[in-house]
Amino acid sequence: MNSGEIIISVEELTKVFDMGEVKVHALRGVNMNIQEGEFVAIMGPSGSGKSTFMNIVGCLDLPTSGEYILDGLNVKQIDKDQLARLRNRKIGFVFQTFNLLARTSALENVELPLLYNPDLKAKERREKAMNALEMVGLSKWYHHYLNQLSGGQQQRVAIARSLVNDPVIILADEPTGNLDTRTSFEVMEIFQDLNFRGKTIALVTHEADISQFAARNVMFRDGRIFKEKLVAKIKNARTELEALPEEDDIFSL
Amino acid sequence: MKFLNLIIIAVRSLNKNKVRSLLTMLGIIIGVASVIAMLAIGQGSRKSIEDQISNLGTNVIMIFPGASSRGGVSSAAGSAVSLDMEDVISISNDCPSVKYVSPVARTSGQVIAGARNWNTQLYGIYPEYLEIRNLELASGEMFTETDERRASKVCIIGETVVENLFDDYTDPIGQKIRIKKIPFTIIGVLKERGQSSMGSDQDDILMAPFSTVQKRMRGSRRDIQQIYASAQTEEQIQDASDEIDELLRQRMKLAKNDDAPYMIRTQTEIVEMFTSTSDTMIVLLASIASISLIVGGIGIMNIMLVSVTERTREIGLRMAIGARGKDILRQFLLEAVLLSLIGGILGVGLGTLSSTLVVKLMGWPVLVTSYSIILSFSFATVIGVFFGWYPAKKAANLIPMDALRYE
Numbered sequence: 001m002n003s004g005e006i007i008i009s010v011e012e013l014t015k016v017f018d019m020g021e022v023k024v025h026a027l028r029g030v031n032m033n034i035q036e037g038e039f040v041a042i043m044g045p046s047g048s049g050k051s052t053f054m055n056i057v058g059c060l061d062l063p064t065s066g067e068y069i070l071d072g073l074n075v076k077q078i079d080k081d082q083l084a085r086l087r088n089r090k091i092g093f094v095f096q097t098f099n100l101l102a103r104t105s106a107l108e109n110v111e112l113p114l115l116y117n118p119d120l121k122a123k124e125r126r127e128k129a130m131n132a133l134e135m136v137g138l139s140k141w142y143h144h145y146l147n148q149l150s151g152g153q154q155q156r157v158a159i160a161r162s163l164v165n166d167p168v169i170i171l172a173d174e175p176t177g178n179l180d181t182r183t184s185f186e187v188m189e190i191f192q193d194l195n196f197r198g199k200t201i202a203l204v205t206h207e208a209d210i211s212q213f214a215a216r217n218v219m220f221r222d223g224r225i226f227k228e229k230l231v232a233k234i235k236n237a238r239t240e241l242e243a244l245p246e247e248d249d250i251f252s253l
Numbered sequence: 254m255k256f257l258n259l260i261i262i263a264v265r266s267l268n269k270n271k272v273r274s275l276l277t278m279l280g281i282i283i284g285v286a287s288v289i290a291m292l293a294i295g296q297g298s299r300k301s302i303e304d305q306i307s308n309l310g311t312n313v314i315m316i317f318p319g320a321s322s323r324g325g326v327s328s329a330a331g332s333a334v335s336l337d338m339e340d341v342i343s344i345s346n347d348c349p350s351v352k353y354v355s356p357v358a359r360t361s362g363q364v365i366a367g368a369r370n371w372n373t374q375l376y377g378i379y380p381e382y383l384e385i386r387n388l389e390l391a392s393g394e395m396f397t398e399t400d401e402r403r404a405s406k407v408c409i410i411g412e413t414v415v416e417n418l419f420d421d422y423t424d425p426i427g428q429k430i431r432i433k434k435i436p437f438t439i440i441g442v443l444k445e446r447g448q449s450s451m452g453s454d455q456d457d458i459l460m461a462p463f464s465t466v467q468k469r470m471r472g473s474r475r476d477i478q479q480i481y482a483s484a485q486t487e488e489q490i491q492d493a494s495d496e497i498d499e500l501l502r503q504r505m506k507l508a509k510n511d512d513a514p515y516m517i518r519t520q521t522e523i524v525e526m527f528t529s530t531s532d533t534m535i536v537l538l539a540s541i542a543s544i545s546l547i548v549g550g551i552g553i554m555n556i557m558l559v560s561v562t563e564r565t566r567e568i569g570l571r572m573a574i575g576a577r578g579k580d581i582l583r584q585f586l587l588e589a590v591l592l593s594l595i596g597g598i599l600g601v602g603l604g605t606l607s608s609t610l611v612v613k614l615m616g617w618p619v620l621v622t623s624y625s626i627i628l629s630f631s632f633a634t635v636i637g638v639f640f641g642w643y644p645a646k647k648a649a650n651l652i653p654m655d656a657l658r659y660e
Binding site (some may be wrong): 055058060061080081084085087088089093095097099101103104112113115116117118161165 | 258578
């Protein structure tokens with residue numbers, strides 16, 4: 001898997017938040033590459049700078065200094081609108097709290113990023129959204145409203161939404177944080193499946209067992225990468241799911 | 254984002270909070286409706302005043318002797334003896350903008366027909382008076398210039414006089430009546446006109462040739478109580494009035510700044526006099542109503558601010574997946590404008606409806622003009638943009654990372 005092109009390249013990345021009297025150094029020089037087709041888990045305690053790092057990688061924020069090259073593009077001195085465009089075309093987000101629009105159908109939620117791409121026609125949008133739902137196994141549920149779906153299904157809708165614009169990387173911020181073990185594994189199964197199909201995924205988690213589903217683990221501490229390792233024995237989500245005791249079903253419903 | 258998608262999104266989000274959207278709109282609905290209703294009432298009363306004054310005649314100019322005469326009622330007639338027949342003749346000969354001239358001799362008296370009698374206004378006039386005042390005959394015919402020259406004892410009468418002197422089966426034409434003991438023959442009946450703007454019965458009238466009344470009833474006095482004239486066209490009213498003024502000044506040998514012992518009133522002046530009052534009323538009513546429209550706008554701003562706060566995470570998400578600040582701005586601005594626009598449409602409906610009700614229930618003259626609809630409608634839209642701007646700008650300026658994590 002390490003044969004792919006480098007799609008994210010970060011060099012000496014720093015971020016300083018000026019809080020008036022104090023300056024908070026959230027990142028103190030981070031170097032990292034992510035190759036195409038990789039599945040990286042980013043870990044670290046709160047305040048370690050992993051969220052700030054993800055925000056910069058996700059083009060939600062700009063670094064104070066350092067280089068960030070996303071898919072061959074130097075993300076440096078560009079304005080807010082250009083950042084928004086990058087997010088729209090290159091990045092797929094999955095959040096801990098799903099961040100889906102309530103009282104809206106699954107399909108419309110998935111279509112949402114495409115609405116901000118004026119090049120696409122309504123028919124193309126619908127096609128792409130249906131494809132994305134297909135990939136997370138929810139194509140039969142496209143017309144269901146969000147309140148008719150379970151937590152796991154909602155997160156799958158969110159994953160479909162992150163896929164719909166065919167991004168270079170999917171950034172998942174604690175996607176299993178609000179889910180029970182079984183549903184967490186279901187979601188990880190989907191991530192592993194997507195990764196198998198060639199999608200690049202970066203996942204932030206603080207759960208050690210979740211990080212074992214990724215191929216590479218990067219540990220943050222105090223604004224720096226503290227430890228980095230390849231996972232020796234990558235766990236398979238489907239096997240883990242099958243190994244779960246039966247009674248767990250009661251809770252996952 | 255395409256405009257159509259924006260509209261769909263805005264309509265949906267308004268639809269999600271139906272009661273709230275409706276209540277917010279209510280401010281605009283009531284505002285627009287009251288602007289329309291107030292303007293309708295104001296313009297209606299203005300229109301009815303104008304109509305009543307146009308009842309006066311076509312391009313009428315009135316000349317009264319004595320500065321003490323006001324608004325068509327000359328007080329102390331006889332005290333001012335400034336106008337005479339020669340004035341009438343020279344006005345008709347020397348004023349090119351004047352079309353018709355008629356002196357008016359007025360008195361009142363008892364009219365007797367058989368066993369019945371009635372007290373009415375007696376007018377001595379030229380036949381042209383009918384043209385000036387826009388009067389028409391219902392039956393019979395008008396007396397002629399020959400009657401005028403001979404001071405014939407013929408007359409035309411109004412409907413009220415007919416009703417009081419004759420029963421329903423008698424044709425008044427050709428009947429003999431006596432006015433102040435002088436026998437007259439009725440040769441015509443005037444078309445009914447109803448009440449005047451001053452509240453007097455315009456059908457309670459008897460008209461005879463000027464010379465007849467002046468000689469036989471006013472004791473051959475030389476002075477003239479009033480002169481009616483009409484201008485050639487509406488545009489020439491002022492010219493005609495100026496010509497008459499100049500002519501009379503010349504004839505009376507007045508210096509430029511001397512006070513004239515006569516007064517000239519044109520129809521335009523009278524219209525202006527009455528409508529200026531109702532114009533003030535219109536402005537007053539409309540400004541009170543627009544205050545309620547502004548209050549409605551503040552309601553929109555208030556609810557939009559709540560909405561932006563409530564939907565902070567949605568805004569964060571939209572930004573994270575590629576919405577630019579201006580996309581968010583447009584979305585919220587459009588919601589505010591849509592609120593005020595729909596409110597405006599409903600308000601126009603309600604305003605028109607309530608104006609119609611005012612006509613039906615109270616019988617007030619009401620006039621809904623397209624001008625007032627366009628005015629209040631565009632005012633409502635402007636208010637939507639104005640009061641929607643701040644909340645929308647606030648939404649657009651949110652930082653996506655913070656908005657996403659907003660609890």
